[in-house]
Amino acid sequence: MKSIIVNKGILASAITLILTNSAxxxxxxxxxxxxxxxxxxxxxxxxxxxxxxxxxxxxxDGNPNTTPxxxxxxxxxxxxxxxxxxLDYETENLLPWLDVQAYGYTVxxxxxxxxxxxxxxxxxxxxxxxxxxLFGGSxxxxxxxxxxxxxxxxxxxxxxxxxxxxxxxxxxxxxxxMPYMREGAMLRYSPTENSHFYGAITNRFGGGYYTExxxxxxxxxxxxxxxxxxxxxxxxxxxxxxxxxxxxDVSVQAQMNTDYAWINNDKSFIKLDGRAFxxxxxxxxxDAQPLGxxxxxxxxxxxxxxxxxxxxxxxxFGQVGSRIDAGGIDTDIGFPFDMSISRNYQNTTSFSTGAGxxxxxxxxxxxxxxxxxxxxxxxxxxxxxxxxxxxxxxHKFTQGSLKGVSTQLIVNKAMEKRTGVxxxxxxxxxINLDIKYTFNxx
Numbered sequence: 001m002k003s004i005i006v007n008k009g010i011l012a013s014a015i016t017l018i019l020t021n022s023a024x025x026x027x028x029x030x031x032x033x034x035x036x037x038x039x040x041x042x043x044x045x046x047x048x049x050x051x052x053x054x055x056x057x058x059x060x061d062g063n064p065n066t067t068p069x070x071x072x073x074x075x076x077x078x079x080x081x082x083x084x085x086x087l088d089y090e091t092e093n094l095l096p097w098l099d100v101q102a103y104g105y106t107v108x109x110x111x112x113x114x115x116x117x118x119x120x121x122x123x124x125x126x127x128x129x130x131x132x133x134l135f136g137g138s139x140x141x142x143x144x145x146x147x148x149x150x151x152x153x154x155x156x157x158x159x160x161x162x163x164x165x166x167x168x169x170x171x172x173x174x175x176x177x178m179p180y181m182r183e184g185a186m187l188r189y190s191p192t193e194n195s196h197f198y199g200a201i202t203n204r205f206g207g208g209y210y211t212e213x214x215x216x217x218x219x220x221x222x223x224x225x226x227x228x229x230x231x232x233x234x235x236x237x238x239x240x241x242x243x244x245x246x247x248x249d250v251s252v253q254a255q256m257n258t259d260y261a262w263i264n265n266d267k268s269f270i271k272l273d274g275r276a277f278x279x280x281x282x283x284x285x286x287d288a289q290p291l292g293x294x295x296x297x298x299x300x301x302x303x304x305x306x307x308x309x310x311x312x313x314x315x316x317f318g319q320v321g322s323r324i325d326a327g328g329i330d331t332d333i334g335f336p337f338d339m340s341i342s343r344n345y346q347n348t349t350s351f352s353t354g355a356g357x358x359x360x361x362x363x364x365x366x367x368x369x370x371x372x373x374x375x376x377x378x379x380x381x382x383x384x385x386x387x388x389x390x391x392x393x394x395h396k397f398t399q400g401s402l403k404g405v406s407t408q409l410i411v412n413k414a415m416e417k418r419t420g421v422x423x424x425x426x427x428x429x430x431i432n433l434d435i436k437y438t439f440n441x442x
Contacts, residue, residue: 033092036441039160041084041177047430048077049340078430081111084177086160101154102137103162105207107177132211136181146190153183157207164188167198168243168255170228172208180207184225194235198243200228218249219285219326226250237261249283251327268308273316275301279329293378294322299344301334312366313355320348322378338370338388339412340430345384348374356392364394381421388414408434 089102108131136153143149155162157179158171165171172180184202191197203225206213216226230243241257254277261271280296281289289295303316318334323346331344336352343350349372356366372386389412396406412430 032094034094034442035088035090035092037086037088038439038441039086039088040435040437040439041086042435043080043082043084043177044433045078045080045082045431047079047340047428047432049428049430079113080109082177083108083110086179088162097142099140099142100137101140101150103155104133104135105178106133107131132178134178134181134206134213136183148188150186150188153181153204153213154186155179155181157181165196165232165234166239166241166257167228167230167232168241168257169245169253170198170200170230170243174208176208178207178209181205181213183213186228194233196232196234198228198230198232202226202228216247216250218283219288220249222249222284224248224250247328250285251279251281251329253277253279253329255333266308268306269312270307271305273303273305273335275299275333275335277331277333279324279327279331281324281327281329285327289326290378294324297321297324297329297331299331299333301336303335310358311355312358313353314368315353316351318343318348318350320344320346320350320374322346323348336370336372337368337390338372338386338414339390339410339432340414340428341370341372341386341388341416343370343372345372346375346378346380348372348384354390361398362395364392366392368392376418376420376422379421383419384416385419386414386416388412402437405435405437407436408432 084105084107086105087103089100091099091101094100136155138150138152138154141149141151156167156170156172157163157174158166159173160179162179162181163171166173170186174180182200182202183204183206184200186198186200186202189197203216203223204213205216215223218224224247226245226247228243228245230241233240237260239257239259241255243255245251245253256276257274259271259273261269263269277299278296279298280286286295298321299318301316301318303314305312305314307313316335316337318336320331320334320343323331323344332342334343334350336343336350338352342348350370352368352370354366354368356364358364368390370386370388370390372384374384376382376384391409391411393409394407397403410430410432412432414426414428414430416426418424418426
């Protein structure tokens, strides 16, 4: 399968060269503009989360074989200090029709006591390494100003700045230290400044909590390329995105993102956000599901934000259908935020509300509350009610030698009550400190 993508890339490259040959001969190469950026991401995580042990094993009738106490899960005790470093190189006008990108990312565990775990992907007891690195790059062909074809291994993490827009399903903003990336080909066509069409075919992915590039595969171990198509309309106060993905014998998915903002006469700011998702397993992956477990699911979520002066507030809701742990279907995409409580259990409804204050251009603080109500798993024999509170404090240096250093502290306290076949109360905390710094080397 990989050779198919390589051959397609060579064919696309040849076509691009033919189409642009006359332009290359007549148009002089502009001044080369190149950038080299180093981003450092320092993260400290301290948490006591019984829910991190997972939901345990159940028999065919939904009766539990184990509980969090029985499992004595080490991953419930998280203590880690992790350092990430991201080096990106990019050209502008290398040739009128060609630019290149290259990068190297590394994650190093600096500290974690033996009695705890840093993350499951950096935990030696689980067979993972204490550090890992990923490298990649792409050739970016530009036959015209509004068309770009990337071939190779490219970033799809908008939070890291490797993709220009929030492209539903294709873009993946990882909250982990390592950015997310895919391998294959990606085409962008922008007929206007605000309208963008995307298409991609990928056969491998990595980053996030994946310590190496892994194949887009099927449940039986076979390889199967994943196809993406999307349309994005993006301007300062309006955004709309519609995306679809298809992978044979795995899943078909669709997602819509939209937001609209305006400023009232009293200079207050209001923003409405909406999100809808549908995913369905197909082929082999669908057939491999346990009897009685749904093979399709959905997410509907919305949020409203109000700001005036230095104060702001928001409220959101989310509704998730069936929980599907297969086919790369991610239902944890609702707006209600809590660092520990899972918002994507079976038939889960979640609500959130929060308010904050911008003290100045450097400091911000906010407090948010979240409430969840759903079922533990597809057996629907145990109800889960959760409540959590998150205190968020942010600081950013805007001048001086440390200009650009941003710090975020999240302190989370959460409780979950499980009632039914499983009866247990979970009470835990989660603390996360992120420090990021960007060096523009050239």
